[in-house]
Amino acid sequence: MGHMMAIEQEWWKNKLAEDIYATLKLKEQTIPQFHAQSSQLWIRRHLVDWLAVIVSEIGICATAQHLAVYLLDYFMDGLEVELCYMHLMALTCLLIAVKFEDHCDRIPHYNKLNSYIPVTQYNTGQPYTARQYLNMELNILKFSSFELCIPTVPNFSSILSQ
Incomplete structure (x- = not known):
């Protein structure tokens, strides 16, 4: 048991980890830039803060949270979303990110996600359908060309902190 713990704590020191890090660094060079050109940028902070609360309450990993925010930024940067669908878009970005980055047991069900929908001036709080x-x-x-392997800060933090 102690030997297994030492291996898990030092995973970043093996050859595979070096290759993963090099691949992430290379991939980082090709990430489309965020231009902050959306006319709906004013709602971004609300959505990101709101997602952070959901992530904390559900116990979703940091890599999924960061990927969700990247997807949200990228999608909003290129398309205008009707205000009544902003929360659906943010929740779906989170759902995609959890499916890609987290354990399958952490994928929230639609009903759980719907329980977080706030009532706002542009949203009645009605649940979204499957x-x-x-x-x-x-x-x-x-829109993202099915490209989800996006290096974010948590992908590098465990390596760089060592």
């Missing part, structure tokens, strides 16, 4: 989530997921994936 079809709406799936349609939004497909839109986000198509």
